[in-house]
Amino acid sequence: MDRYGAERVLNVVAPVSDSDALEVDRLLEEKLGRLSLTAWQPRNMAWHASQIVKQVDPGAETAAARMAHEGRKVTLDHGVYAQSRISADLPSDVASAAFARVDAMARKLRLGDSSRNLDQLRADVFADLLLGNDPGVTVPQSAAMVYLHMPIDTALSMSETGASIDGIGPIPATYAREIMTNPKSIWRKVLCDPATGNPVDLGRSSYRPTSTIRTLVEVRDRMCVVPWCRRPARHCDFDHQQQWTKDHGSTAVDNAGPRCRKHHRLKNAPGWINHYDPAHGTSSVTTPLGVTYTDKRETVLEPRPPEPDNEPYWVQFRCSEAGSSSRWCS
Ligand SMILES: [Zn+2]
Numbered sequence: 001m002d003r004y005g006a007e008r009v010l011n012v013v014a015p016v017s018d019s020d021a022l023e024v025d026r027l028l029e030e031k032l033g034r035l036s037l038t039a040w041q042p043r044n045m046a047w048h049a050s051q052i053v054k055q056v057d058p059g060a061e062t063a064a065a066r067m068a069h070e071g072r073k074v075t076l077d078h079g080v081y082a083q084s085r086i087s088a089d090l091p092s093d094v095a096s097a098a099f100a101r102v103d104a105m106a107r108k109l110r111l112g113d114s115s116r117n118l119d120q121l122r123a124d125v126f127a128d129l130l131l132g133n134d135p136g137v138t139v140p141q142s143a144a145m146v147y148l149h150m151p152i153d154t155a156l157s158m159s160e161t162g163a164s165i166d167g168i169g170p171i172p173a174t175y176a177r178e179i180m181t182n183p184k185s186i187w188r189k190v191l192c193d194p195a196t197g198n199p200v201d202l203g204r205s206s207y208r209p210t211s212t213i214r215t216l217v218e219v220r221d222r223m224c225v226v227p228w229c230r231r232p233a234r235h236c237d238f239d240h241q242q243q244w245t246k247d248h249g250s251t252a253v254d255n256a257g258p259r260c261r262k263h264h265r266l267k268n269a270p271g272w273i274n275h276y277d278p279a280h281g282t283s284s285v286t287t288p289l290g291v292t293y294t295d296k297r298e299t300v301l302e303p304r305p306p307e308p309d310n311e312p313y314w315v316q317f318r319c320s321e322a323g324s325s326s327r328w329c330s
Pocket residue numbers: 224225226229230231259260261262263
């Protein structure tokens with residue numbers, strides 16, 4: 001293993017404890033021994049290491065992603081010959097979308113400008129956009145799109161595996177669901193052959209995930225989560241149990257419940273203690289007088305044992321920062 005490869009693996013293993021890191025090291029060595037030589041390439045090795053980290057410590061990757069997200073920044077380094085470098089540490093999907101937008105504008109400009117190469121055009125467009133100058137070109141419709149893939153059970157928080165972004169690789173499921181619920185994101189169903197895992201058909205419809213998740217929560221819970229309240233879910237507020245930025249929650253079915261306006265306001269009122277577990281449907285409210293009321297929602301269908309041969313549907317998301325998603329809405 002060369003130094004660069006070792007550094008990439010170390011970055012992947014950094015969030016886990018020392019004892020888990022030893023276990024990852026042992027499993028990685030075992031796995032690389034079974035695979036072809038291309039598995040030893042730094043990028044592939046880092047990918048295999050990240051799969052093993054997920055298996056050894058499922059929460060580590062999400063914790064590391066949150067820490068990395070908190071470290072986002074813009075830096076400026078002055079170089080020689082009157083040149084400087086400005087760079088930004090951003091979430092991968094945001095950086096990819098931003099670069100794709102600059103790249104698409106530069107490529108469009110190049111059609112009528114042979115005096116500047118593509119690198120120079122991208123640098124000029126980048127500076128114009130940041131400085132609020134007119135770059136002399138509009139953004140092409142298909143620019144700034146990133147492709148996120150994940151199995152439907154991961155989209156619905158029933159699993160934590162399988163999410164990846166084209167050109168970037170695997171990303172934590174909680175972060176993938178956060179991207180998915182961006183109001184500009186569009187999702188599309190891709191039916192895969194259970195035997196091969198390859199796509200065999202595309203769903204005809206596309207959906208906006210935010211409204212789909214809201215509808216799923218309404219269908220699942222059917223009424224306000226406060227035990228004695230029967231207010232229909234469709235007339236309730238969509239309440240995040242935990243906020244992504246403040247409490248590390250995410251916009252997902254396992255972090256939401258309907259709460260009528262009155263009980264939404266009561267949630268944080270002095271003396272009231274509210275608890276709702278969206279995954280299991282248990283709810284409790286303790287009043288200022290110390291009386292606790294509890295409830296458990298009924299499932300929509302009688303649960304059945306899972307059938308091991310059933311491959312879940314996969315969904316593909318096309319996330320757009322440039323408003324180009326309309327072509328998927330028809
Ligand atoms: Zn209520």
